[in-house]
Amino acid sequence: MSDLRVRFAPSPTGFLHVGGARTALFNYLLARKEQGTFVLRIEDTDVERSTQESVDAILQAMDWLGLSYDEGPFYQSERYDLYKGKVSELLDQGLAYRCYCTPEELSAKREAVTQSGGKPRYDGTCRERTDQPDEPFVVRFKTPQEGSISFVDRIKGTISVENDELDDLIIQRTDGNPTYNFVVVIDDAEMGINLVLRGDDHVNNTVRQIPMYEALGYKVPEFAHVPMILGADKKRLSKRHGATSVMVYREMGYLPEAMVNYLVRLGWSCGDEEIFSMDDLIEKFSLDNVGRSAGVFNPDKLLWLNEHYIKTGDSQRLGDLVTEILVGQGVTVNDGPDMTAVIKTLQDRAKTLVDMADGARFYFQAPSSYDEKAAAKFLNDEKRGVLELLIKHLGELTDFTLEDVEGAFKAIMEESGLKLGKIGPTVRVALTGGTVSPGIYDVVAVLGKEAVMVRLQKALATLELVRQ
RNA sequence: GCGCUCAUCGUCUAGCCUGGUCUAGGACAUCGGCCUUUCACGCCGACGACAGGGGUUCGAAUCCCCUUGGGCGUACCA
Numbered sequence: 001m002s003d004l005r006v007r008f009a010p011s012p013t014g015f016l017h018v019g020g021a022r023t024a025l026f027n028y029l030l031a032r033k034e035q036g037t038f039v040l041r042i043e044d045t046d047v048e049r050s051t052q053e054s055v056d057a058i059l060q061a062m063d064w065l066g067l068s069y070d071e072g073p074f075y076q077s078e079r080y081d082l083y084k085g086k087v088s089e090l091l092d093q094g095l096a097y098r099c100y101c102t103p104e105e106l107s108a109k110r111e112a113v114t115q116s117g118g119k120p121r122y123d124g125t126c127r128e129r130t131d132q133p134d135e136p137f138v139v140r141f142k143t144p145q146e147g148s149i150s151f152v153d154r155i156k157g158t159i160s161v162e163n164d165e166l167d168d169l170i171i172q173r174t175d176g177n178p179t180y181n182f183v184v185v186i187d188d189a190e191m192g193i194n195l196v197l198r199g200d201d202h203v204n205n206t207v208r209q210i211p212m213y214e215a216l217g218y219k220v221p222e223f224a225h226v227p228m229i230l231g232a233d234k235k236r237l238s239k240r241h242g243a244t245s246v247m248v249y250r251e252m253g254y255l256p257e258a259m260v261n262y263l264v265r266l267g268w269s270c271g272d273e274e275i276f277s278m279d280d281l282i283e284k285f286s287l288d289n290v291g292r293s294a295g296v297f298n299p300d301k302l303l304w305l306n307e308h309y310i311k312t313g314d315s316q317r318l319g320d321l322v323t324e325i326l327v328g329q330g331v332t333v334n335d336g337p338d339m340t341a342v343i344k345t346l347q348d349r350a351k352t353l354v355d356m357a358d359g360a361r362f363y364f365q366a367p368s369s370y371d372e373k374a375a376a377k378f379l380n381d382e383k384r385g386v387l388e389l390l391i392k393h394l395g396e397l398t399d400f401t402l403e404d405v406e407g408a409f410k411a412i413m414e415e416s417g418l419k420l421g422k423i424g425p426t427v428r429v430a431l432t433g434g435t436v437s438p439g440i441y442d443v444v445a446v447l448g449k450e451a452v453m454v455r456l457q458k459a460l461a462t463l464e465l466v467r468q
Numbered sequence: 469g470c471g472c473u474c475a476u477c478g479u480c481u482a483g484c485c486u487g488g489u490c491u492a493g494g495a496c497a498u499c500g501g502c503c504u505u506u507c508a509c510g511c512c513g514a515c516g517a518c519a520g521g522g523g524u525u526c527g528a529a530u531c532c533c534c535u536u537g538g539g540c541g542u543a544c545c546a
Contacts, residue, residue, distance in 0.1 A: 011546045047470055089514065090542080103496055103544060120542060138544055156473070165471055165542090180546045204472060204541040227539085234538060262480095263496090271480055272494040285488040291481080293474045294539050301496045311509080326531095349508040359507095374506095409505095424505035435509040 001108045004036025008062075008069070009184070011043040012054035014060035017247040018297060019199060019229045019237060022263040026226060028067045029285040039191055040072035045183055050077070063245045065256050065396050066278060074191070076183050083178040086173060086186055086216060087139055090324050096171060097128040098137040121167035125457070139172035141182070141212060149207045154195070154224035154287050158278070160206045169208055185209050189218035197224040197287075224287055227267055227294045237297055249302075253325070253352030255313065258306035266295045275308065277284035307351045313342040318356070325357040326364065336364035343447045345438035359437070363447060366455055367433025370462070374435045378425040379459055386426050387460045389416055394444070394452060402445045409441065 008024040010016065016024075031038035040062075044050035059073070076083075090096035097124075110120045118236070127142065143166045150160030171182035184205075187197055196206075203225050213220045233242030243249060249259055261276050268290045270276070310318065312400040319339035326333050333339065342363050343356070370379060395407040412423060424440045431452065437443050444452055 009546090013546075043546060047546075081506085099544095101474065106544085114469075115505060159472070160473065169543095172542055175544080177544085179544070184546085195510095199540095201540055202546090205546090207472085207473095227472095230539075233480080236539075267482065272482065274480095274495055297478055297480090298479050301532045304496055348510085351508095422505090428506065434506090438507085440505060 002036045004031065004034040004195060005039065006031050006036060006068075006195050007039040007041055007072075007191065007193050007199055009041040009187075009198070010058050011045050011049075012051060012058060013046065013049040014054055014057075015247060016058045017237070017244045018246060019244075020058075020265065021061065021065060021246045021259070022229065022266065023197065023226060024062060024067050025065065025260060025263055026285070028267075028276075029281050030195070030279075030287070031070070033285055037071060037076070038069045039069075039193065040069040041074045041187060041191070042072075042076065043180065043184070044075055044364050045177060045180060047177065049079075057247065064250055064369055065260055068161040071380070072192075074187070076187065078402065079183075079187070080178070082190070083186060084176075087178065087304055088143040090141065090215060091139065093215075094142075096131065096139050096141050096195075097168075099140045099168075099170070100129070100133060100135050100137045101125055102136075107316075109160070111126050121165075122422070124168060127168060129155045129352075135381065136174045136420065138170045138174055140168040141171045141215070143168050143208065144211055149210050151206060151210060152222055152391065153203070153206075154197075154222060155290050156203070156225055156292055159203060159207070161204075166208055167246065171212075173409055182212065184258075185212045185218070187214065188221060189213060193221055193393045195222045195224060197226065199247065200216065200228045202226045208268075221307050221394075224290075224426075226290060227245045227292060228265060229298050230294050232296060232298075234296065238284040241297065242299060244297075251396050253354030254302070255309045255353070256304060258309045261309075262302040266297070266302075266381060275305075289343055290382070296302050303351055304369065310353070310356065311346070311347050315340045317341045318347065318353070321353050322356050322360055325353060326360065329357070329361075331364050333362055333364055337446050337448055337451070345442040345446055349438065353438075362434075362437070364460070366451070367431075368432065370459075371434045372431055374425075374429045374433075378435075379462065381463060383426045384460070384463055386412075386417065386418070386423055387456060390423070390427060390455050391453065391460065394449070394456070397449065400445055400452075402441055405441050405445045 006027040008027050010020050010024075028038055030036070032117055042055055044055075055073070062069070087096065091098075106122070109123060114120050122140070126140070144163050146163055148160055148162045150158055152158050169181055170179055172178050206223055206225070210220055229237045231237045233241075237244055243252065246259060249258070257277065260278060261283070264276060265274065265286070268285065270284050270289060270428065319342070322343060323333050323339055336342075342360050346356050346359045350359055389412045393412050394405070397404050397408055411421065412418075413420065416423075425435065427440050427444065428435060428437050431437075431443055431447060
């Protein structure tokens with residue numbers, strides 16, 4: 001057990017997106033690797049936008065990814081007393097002050113300053129004010145005006161900003177609610193977080209937060225800022241780039257291990273290795289190999305990884321997952337062939353679980369109609385003999401193992417003088433309704449004698465019908 | 469605009485810190501071939517990058533500077 005304490009602190013204003021998931025993953029990995037503690041904190045100080053649904057969605061997504069936490073979830077909305085106390089503390093010590101400027105005045109000033117080419121910072125109007133009129137006010141933190149602030153980022157190295165670039169941050173709103181930059185400091189400190197590992201977009205906040213740690217008498221933690229994830233156009237990843245919610249990927253038939261593997265490799269590497277299990281990662285992950293530049297989210301590679309994990313995954317587990325999808329689509333699975341056997345015929349040719357479900361459906365539902373083109377080509381009158389032969393030879397089998405099936409096909413080929421290429425497609429259409437399926441011997445063997453005979457007979461009957 | 473920051477194949481990256489072993493390696497994608505009863509898988513191969521310009525050095529992808537480009541921030545959002 002080390003004393004490393006990290007945290008993931010999402011704000012519940014939507015689902016867990018891939019960027020947040022990666023941040024959570026990095027934190028989780030580090031905590032597990034160092035046998036430290038992973039804290040989950042919900043940053044819901046924005047009452048307007050925070051929802052319980054979002055909290056649930058985030059929790060669910062973390063669970064799906066396998067990112068378990070050791071403490072929390074803590075809700076900032078339940079810690080307002082703590083924050084209020086800290087505000088008074090700073091006020092009493094003269095490290096913060098009441099500001100009576102209205103939002104309108106502020107934005108007007110900001111606009112004016114921007115127009116004239118200046119920096120849009122708070123001008124300090126109320127900084128030295130001593131009266132306390134009975135008017136709405138916010139509380140601002142007195143940011144040091146001289147010198148500069150720098151810190152050593154574990155990923156980016158030394159970062160330094162002149163204090164005159166900073167202005168006095170609002171730490172408490174007119175309505176009495178504290179703001180993000182303030183509570184994050186208090187919480188990270190009070191929760192004993194000693195490494196703040198978060199997104200790149202917080203680098204600028206860090207230099208604002210450090211003086212607050214100091215003012216509050218807290219020890220400044222270490223920081224590590226992971227680069228952003230961008231879309232294909234190098235703009236910040238958003239909905240218009242396609243799915244950004246990790247749970248949407250689950251719905252699209254992705255495996256959590258594929259998502260984890262993809263996310264970790266976006267910005268981190270370990271030599272030439274591409275495939276990592278969670279255990280591998282816990283062993284190998286390190287901040288030292290995290291890159292400093294933003295990365296583009298590449299759905300193709302995610303898909304490839306998913307393909308990989310489907311190919312190498314446990315058939316039983318995959319079967320359970322596919323069953324879920326099939327049942328959801330109203331397909332009855334119980335009285336069909338063995339699901340694990342079905343899955344094994346599909347693992348090499350599916351990219352997602354949804355693909356797999358699509359490919360598995362015919363095993364459980366006899367084709368209600370045949371693909372038109374396929375039927376015209378492979379289920380026409382010329383194929384009558386082939387069908388009859390199939391029915392005869394397969395009907396004679398007592399066992400329906402892969403070997404038996406193969407044997408029967410061999411016999412048919414000998415008797416008819418036809419090659420498999422002349423027989424296979426017909427069987428496929430008769431059995432599956434289309435031209436795409438796993439290997440035909442597999443299909444026949446897994447489908448089982450009863451279903452095969454029924455479907456073959458039906459195909460033959462269809463031929464009769466057409467003939468009349 | 470200002471501040472912070474980043475910069476190797478289309479994309480993710482190795483290499484950079486500790487210059488020479490880099491005619492820059494791997495992966496995804498793309499293209500071609502092989503395999504083949506369909507679709508796939510698999511296998512083999514091809515294409516493809518050190519952003520540009522200056523330095524430093526015997527020698528730079530690696531160190532320094534400038535330029536350009538990208539990202540982030542600049543809220544009573546987080």
